[in-house]
Amino acid sequence: MRRFVSGALALAVGWSATLLTTPAAAQDAPPKRSEGWGTATTVMAASAMGLELLMPRTFYSDPEVTVGWKARWHVSVLAPSMTLATLALFNEVVLKDAFEGHRPGCRGSNQGGPGCASYAMLSTHSFAAFSAFGQGFGVFLVDTLKWSGGRFNFGSFTGNVMTPAVLSVITAVGRTAGDWEKAGQVWGSAGIGALLGLGMGALYSLAQRPECGYSGNLICW
Numbered sequence: 001m002r003r004f005v006s007g008a009l010a011l012a013v014g015w016s017a018t019l020l021t022t023p024a025a026a027q028d029a030p031p032k033r034s035e036g037w038g039t040a041t042t043v044m045a046a047s048a049m050g051l052e053l054l055m056p057r058t059f060y061s062d063p064e065v066t067v068g069w070k071a072r073w074h075v076s077v078l079a080p081s082m083t084l085a086t087l088a089l090f091n092e093v094v095l096k097d098a099f100e101g102h103r104p105g106c107r108g109s110n111q112g113g114p115g116c117a118s119y120a121m122l123s124t125h126s127f128a129a130f131s132a133f134g135q136g137f138g139v140f141l142v143d144t145l146k147w148s149g150g151r152f153n154f155g156s157f158t159g160n161v162m163t164p165a166v167l168s169v170i171t172a173v174g175r176t177a178g179d180w181e182k183a184g185q186v187w188g189s190a191g192i193g194a195l196l197g198l199g200m201g202a203l204y205s206l207a208q209r210p211e212c213g214y215s216g217n218l219i220c221w
Contacts, residue, residue, distance in 0.1 A: 030114035031105025037178025041171045045125045048132035048167040051159065052201075053081050055136065057210035058156035060148035069153060074220045076208050080135055080200040087196065088128040095122055104179045120181040127193035129164075129171040134197025135204075136160035142205035168194075 056071035101121020102111060110116050140160040144152060172190050175181045181189075212220035 030110070031103070031116065031179060033103075033115060033180055034178035037174040038180060041125045041174040041178070041180070044167045044171040044174070045129040045132075048129045048164045048171070049081065049085060051164060051167075052132050052135050052139075053077060055139075055156075055159045057139070057143055057205070057208075058153050059143050059210040060151045060153075061211070070211070071155075071218075072210055072212050072220050073218060074208060074210075076220065077204070080197075080204040081132075083200060084131040084135060084193075084197055085128070088124050088131070088193075091122050091127060092124045096120070096124075101182075101185050104182055121185045121189070122192065123175055123181045123186050123189035125175055126168075126172050126181070126186045126189040129168040129193070130190040131193035131197035131200075133161070133164040133168045134194040134199075135201035136164045136197075137194075138198045138201025138203075139205045142202050143210055146206070147210050 055077075056073045058069065058071045061068055061070050096119040099121045100119050103116060103118075103120040106116035137160065140156055143156060144150065168190065172186050175186045176183050208220075212218075
């Protein structure tokens with residue numbers, strides 16, 4: 001009888017140890033992330049920001065000068081674009097460690113290990129992509145309402161609003177689908193980026209006229 005009780009107790013202890021240690025080991029397993037989505041979202045975010053550097057200011061010229069649509073490339077667009085890029089870099093280097101938002105599959109037990117070497121909040125990719133979208137949207141609004149007297153230009157809308165919006169949404173979806181960040185981290189960062197970009201784009205386009213003075217040059221310094 002004693003042998004039976006001792007055997008039952010040993011079996012119970014063994015099962016209890018197995019049940020307690022298996023979940024912990026599973027939690028410590030390195031999370032798998034999609035390298036394909038990681039590369040794609042990097043390209044999408046960089047493309048959205050690069051597009052705002054290359055897009056001309058499109059406006060309807062004052063009838064007192066020359067009637068019709070014109071496009072001018074402004075070197076001064078580096079000011080808002082580089083400001084937003086600097087904020088994205090600052091987030092990557094400083095803010096992520098300050099907020100310490102864990103990536104999917106990362107907890108306190110495996111943070112710092114394989115697949116969990118860095119934090120996810122704010123999402124740099126989503127912030128960068130949506131800040132570019134916000135910048136383009138702000139430029140489009142001011143150029144349309146103030147400098148073009150409310151006249152709509154499809155080319156400006158496509159380059160400043162529609163294309164960056166598509167690139168930004170793909171970036172956000174990819175960061176979630178690839179398990180690089182959680183949905184809340186992705187879309188929260190997207191909202192912050194879009195608002196900051198909108199403010200920077202509107203402020204820039206209000207301060208900088210789209211025309212290159214009276215020279216008629218295609219590139220404005």
